[in-house]
Amino acid sequence: MNTSSAIKLVAARELKVKIKDKTFLISTIFFLLFAAASTVLPAMLGGGASSVAVADSAAASTLRDKGLEVTQFADDASAEQAVRDGDVDAAVVTGGGDPKVLAMDEAPSDVVDALSAQPQVQLLNPDAVDPLLAYLVPFGFAIVFFFTSLTFGLQIAQSVVEEKQTRIVEILVASVPTRALLAGKVVAGGVLALTQIALIAAVTIAGVQFTDNGGLLSLIGPSIGWFIPFFVVGFVMLAALWAAAGALVNRLEDLQGVSMPLQMVVMIPFFLVIFLSDNKPVMTLLSYIPFSAPTAMPVRLFTGDAAGWEPVLSLGIMVVAAFALIAVGARVYEGSLLRTNGKISFGAAFRDKESRRLAEINN
Amino acid sequence: MTKVLHLEAINRSFGDRQVLRDVTFDVTAGRMTGFVGANGAGKTTSMRIILGVLAPDSGQVSWQGSPLTREDRRRFGYMPEERGLYPKMTVRDQLVYLGRLHGMTLDGVRRKVDELLEWLSLGERGNDPVENLSLGNQQRAQIAAALVHDPDVLVLDEPFSGLDPMAVDTVVSVLREHTHRGVPVLFSSHQLDVVERLCDDLVIIADGQIRAAGSRDSLREAYAQRRFSLIVAGDAGWVRDLPGVALVDLDGPRAVFDLADDADDQVVLRAALERGPVRSFGPVTPSLAEIFREVAR
Numbered sequence: 001m002n003t004s005s006a007i008k009l010v011a012a013r014e015l016k017v018k019i020k021d022k023t024f025l026i027s028t029i030f031f032l033l034f035a036a037a038s039t040v041l042p043a044m045l046g047g048g049a050s051s052v053a054v055a056d057s058a059a060a061s062t063l064r065d066k067g068l069e070v071t072q073f074a075d076d077a078s079a080e081q082a083v084r085d086g087d088v089d090a091a092v093v094t095g096g097g098d099p100k101v102l103a104m105d106e107a108p109s110d111v112v113d114a115l116s117a118q119p120q121v122q123l124l125n126p127d128a129v130d131p132l133l134a135y136l137v138p139f140g141f142a143i144v145f146f147f148t149s150l151t152f153g154l155q156i157a158q159s160v161v162e163e164k165q166t167r168i169v170e171i172l173v174a175s176v177p178t179r180a181l182l183a184g185k186v187v188a189g190g191v192l193a194l195t196q197i198a199l200i201a202a203v204t205i206a207g208v209q210f211t212d213n214g215g216l217l218s219l220i221g222p223s224i225g226w227f228i229p230f231f232v233v234g235f236v237m238l239a240a241l242w243a244a245a246g247a248l249v250n251r252l253e254d255l256q257g258v259s260m261p262l263q264m265v266v267m268i269p270f271f272l273v274i275f276l277s278d279n280k281p282v283m284t285l286l287s288y289i290p291f292s293a294p295t296a297m298p299v300r301l302f303t304g305d306a307a308g309w310e311p312v313l314s315l316g317i318m319v320v321a322a323f324a325l326i327a328v329g330a331r332v333y334e335g336s337l338l339r340t341n342g343k344i345s346f347g348a349a350f351r352d353k354e355s356r357r358l359a360e361i362n363n
Numbered sequence: 364m365t366k367v368l369h370l371e372a373i374n375r376s377f378g379d380r381q382v383l384r385d386v387t388f389d390v391t392a393g394r395m396t397g398f399v400g401a402n403g404a405g406k407t408t409s410m411r412i413i414l415g416v417l418a419p420d421s422g423q424v425s426w427q428g429s430p431l432t433r434e435d436r437r438r439f440g441y442m443p444e445e446r447g448l449y450p451k452m453t454v455r456d457q458l459v460y461l462g463r464l465h466g467m468t469l470d471g472v473r474r475k476v477d478e479l480l481e482w483l484s485l486g487e488r489g490n491d492p493v494e495n496l497s498l499g500n501q502q503r504a505q506i507a508a509a510l511v512h513d514p515d516v517l518v519l520d521e522p523f524s525g526l527d528p529m530a531v532d533t534v535v536s537v538l539r540e541h542t543h544r545g546v547p548v549l550f551s552s553h554q555l556d557v558v559e560r561l562c563d564d565l566v567i568i569a570d571g572q573i574r575a576a577g578s579r580d581s582l583r584e585a586y587a588q589r590r591f592s593l594i595v596a597g598d599a600g601w602v603r604d605l606p607g608v609a610l611v612d613l614d615g616p617r618a619v620f621d622l623a624d625d626a627d628d629q630v631v632l633r634a635a636l637e638r639g640p641v642r643s644f645g646p647v648t649p650s651l652a653e654i655f656r657e658v659a660r
Contacts, residue, residue, distance in 0.1 A: 009463050017452070166447030171508060174414040174441050175464045177433070338416060340445070357418035361431075 003183075006176040010184025011191070014159060018192055027151055028196050031144065035200045038136065039207030050089035050108040053079035059092050059099055059115075066114035137220065138277035138299040141227060144200055145295045146270040149235055150263065152193040153242040154255075156185050160246030160333070161255055169337060178334045178355070186239040193235050194228070201228065223302040226311050227294070233315060234294035237322035238262065240329025247336040248344050258343070265291050273299060280305060288314050290321040334359075366392035366427055368413070368516055368547050373422035375408055381571060382408050386422070388566045388576045390516070390547040395538065397562030397579075398551040399655055405571040406551040407444045410520050413549075414441045426516065437465055440514030442522055446505050450494035454485060454504045457493065458511050465512035472511065479507045482537055499530055506534055510541070517541060519550040523557050535561060559651040569659040579651075586654045587646075589622040594643040595635055605631060619647060 018024050051069040054060040055076050064070045071088060073079040079091040083102050090103040090111045101111050163169040163181075172181060201224045208217050245259040269292030276282045277299055286296035287306065293314045300306040328350070335352030336344045373386040383405045390396045400406050411417040413424055415436050424431045448457050455476055462472030480486045483503040488496055493504060502525050509519060517538070523531050542548055542563075552558045558565070565582055567575040575582055590611065593599060599618035603610040607626025612619040622628060628646075635641045649657075 006464065009460070013460050017449075162449070166450060167443055167445040168447040168449060170411070170414070170416050170443040170445075170447075171441055171461065172464065173416055174439065175437050175461070354418055358415065361415060361418055 003177055003180045006180035007184045007187060010176070010181055011188040014185055014188030015191065017159075018155065018188065023151070024155075024192065027147070028199065031147070031196065031200050032203050035140075035203040036207050038140065039204055040211055050110050051087075052108075052111055053082040053088040053091040055079050056092070056094040056099070059094060063092065063111070063114055066110075068111060068114060133216070133220075135277075137223070137302050138273055138295070140204075141223075141295045141298050142270050142273045144197060145227075145231060145234065146266060148193050148197055148231070149238065149294075150266050152189045152235065153238055153262065153266070154259065156189045156239055156242040157246035157255055157259055158252065159185055160243050160337075161249060161252050164247065164250055164337065164340060165252065167340065173338060178337060178359075179330065181337075182240065182243050182330055182333050185243055186236060189239055189242075190232065190236055194232055197228065197231055220302060223298040226301055227298040229315060230294040230297060230311070230318070233318045233322055234290070237290060237318060237325050238265065240326040240333065242329075244329040244332035244336070244346075244349070247333045248346065248349060250340055250342070254343060268292075269295060288317060290318045293318055331355075366515075366545060366547060368549070369425045370409065370413070371423050371425065373409065373412060373419045373424070375412065375417070375420050383412075383419075383571045386568070386571070386573055388573055389564075390549045391564065392547050393542050393545045394563040395542055395548045395550065395561055396564040396566060397558035398549055398566050398568065399555065399558055399651070400551075400568035401659060404568045404659075406568060407520055409568070410441075410444075410518050410549070410551065413518055414439060416443075435515075438512070438515040440509035440512065440517045440519075442505055442509040442519040444520040446501065448493045448501070448504060448508060451492050453490050453492055454480070454496070454507070455489040458504075458507055461508050462511040467512055475511060475513065476507075479510060483507055483533060498525055499527060502526055503530065503534070506537070510537070514541075515546065517546055517548040517550075519548070521552060522550050523552055523554060531557065555650075555652045555655060565651070567655060567658050574658040575654070582654060583648055586649050586657055588649070589624070589626075589628070590619065590647040590649075591622065591628055591631070592617070592619045592643065592645060592647050593631070593635060593641070594618075595638065596640045596642065597638070599635075601638065602631065602635075605634060616642070 051071065052063055053071050053073050054063060055073050055078070057072065060070050060072050071082070073082060073091075076091075076093040076095060079093060080102055082088045083091045083104060086104075090101055090108040092111065092115070093100050093102060099115055101108065101115070103111075163172065205217065205221065205224065208220060241262055242259070245262055246255065248258050249255055269286065269289075272282070272286060272292060273295045276286075283296055283300055283305070286292040287300050287310070289296075297306065297311050297314050301311060332346060332349045334355040336349035338354070338358075339349075339352075368390040370386055370388055373383050374381070375383040386405065386409055398406050398409070408417065412419050413431075415431070415433070426435050448454075452460070458476045458479065459469070459472050462475060463469065467475070476489075480489045483506065485500060485503050485507065488500055488504075493501060496504065506519075506522060509517060519538075522534060522538075526534060538548055538550075550562075559579070562579055564577065565575070565579050566573060575585075577585075593602065594617045597616060599616050600613060602608055602618045602620055603613075607623035608631065609621045609623070610618065611621060622631070632641065632644050635644065
């Protein structure tokens with residue numbers, strides 16, 4: 001059997017175990033609901049067209065043409081009563097003269113607009129982003145990357161600790177190369193994480209299309225499209241380090257401490273992107289630092305601050321960083337996996353000679 | 364080439380502490396080789412080196428005359444000292460997984476797993492997660508994990524610890540079945556009586572050095588002293604006065620004694636018959652525990 005079929009077997013087992021895992025199912029469902037809610041709910045709460053009570057039939061047809069929900073009443077008094085009873089949002093009374101809009105506590109802007117002459121409007125910066133979206137979109141990217149990366153990273157680490165804690169690792173290492181074990185775990189974690197964010201992306205896009213704010217999809221689509229490759233590279237870049245963190249300890253209880261630096265590497269960019277998303281120089285810098293690029297670059301693409309070549313360059317930098325970090329992670333993983341007596345320091349595992357001697361005799 | 368697993372001059376240190384010194388021995392095809400030694404004598408370290416889980420500082424392990432490769436090791440069955448399977452996976456799933464990792468086809472491994480579970484009386488537990496099994500059944504599952512891929516060589520670290528006598532018999536018959544097919548089996552144990560009953564060959568290790576190795580019978584012969592046991596009708600205390608007799612143990616009518624090289628056991632027997640009826644007289648073969656104490660001292 002060769003290494004690639006060993007990787008497939010290891011990855012298949014990890015997938016099988018995780019798919020049955022409640023944490024995975026719950027977090028996936030939570031994110032999907034979150035994505036659906038944040039795209040669909042605002043439109044639904046916005047509440048569509050107002051219902052209007054009207055007596056004058058000329059006014060009624062004008063309002064109907066503007067897409068309002070019109071109910072005709074015999075006279076102005078009964079139309080007014082319908083507003084008081086809460087049967088309709090507003091009433092338009094003519095009283096023989098100019099039309100007047102009646103409402104309870106809030107001026108119904110769509111009714112007012114329908115009755116007034118609109119001046120022509122020309123937007124000089126049609127791409128300008130709705131301020132609410134400008135806040136929500138960075139938050140969305142950051143939270144999805146943060147939670148998914150952290151959840152699946154920790155799961156890789158936990159799965160390594162489990163194998164060490166139960167000592168099944170000795171049986172595994174006696175039959176397949178250590179690198180195949182590591183690669184299998186990273187592949188499985190990556191596939192799960194990617195599936196999760198692809199689902200989230202699909203639901204978000206579907207939600208946006210459903211509520212259809214016209215240009216919103218063309219605005220957010222490309223950044224979601226870029227987010228996926230950024231996410232994949234960003235996740236794989238850290239995955240080997242998560243596995244290494246797991247290999248450094250022998251008990252699940254010790255994992256929290258040893259993985260703290262990694263958690264920071266995921267957490268700090270999360271807060272930076274959320275709090276500094278309107279600071280352009282900082283966001284530009286963040287969009288080139290491999291740890292924050294997966295969120296910062298899609299956000300800059302969304303706000304229209306990044307040129308077309310920028311994500312390509314940033315992704316290139318991340319790929320280089322990923323190769324380096326995977327090499328470090330793999331070396332620490334191999335250097336500590338079979339040490340089952342106590343905790344090992346990162347440095348000691350990195351310098352470990354045993355694993356290289358083993359690799360020699362196992363060739 | 365004969366199917367022999369051979370360890371040649373294996374040395375290994377942990378820091379300043381040398382755990383193995385020039386460890387050399389054979390595990391021969393079709394024989395059960397018992398590996399005996401005190402705690403910390405180097406049994407587990409030797410076994411981990413055989414499996415490639417630990418590297419030797421110097422020396423070599425060879426199989427059928429050539430140095431061990433990863434492919435050879437993949438055909439080995441291993442039961443580590445500290446047991447472990449995936450706690451939440453079912454017995455069947457993990458045996459299938461381990462068999463696949465050892466290169467078996469899915470159909471082949473499924474058939475083999477059914478057979479093994481039946482053999483080890485685990486059939487009804489196959490679909491339970493390992494963590495729900497009793498300790499004895501977990502141990503059986505662990506043995507199944509070492510056997511699932513029909514290994515060419517079996518290396519078992521303390522396979523009988525934690526097993527009740529019936530389970531020991533089950534495991535022994537399964538292992539015997541493998542030696543009959545020509546598989547060399549190396550197993551370590553603290554239970555010297557089990558080793559004594561089971562092993563064909565014996566390797567005794569103390570302080571990281573092999574103190575004795577060979578077939579059980581030849582070791583017994585080699586370490587046999589001229590020791591005899593005598594049971595008479597009355598009190599046997601007079602035996603100590605005979606020339607060349609060194610009394611080892613006396614309990615009323617029963618005496619155990621060593622004879623000097625020039626003394627004749629028949630003289631003692633005749634002397635006993637002259638004093639009255641003799642119920643029993645014969646040589647005492649040393650038990651494994653005695654040989655072990657002698658050798659490991």
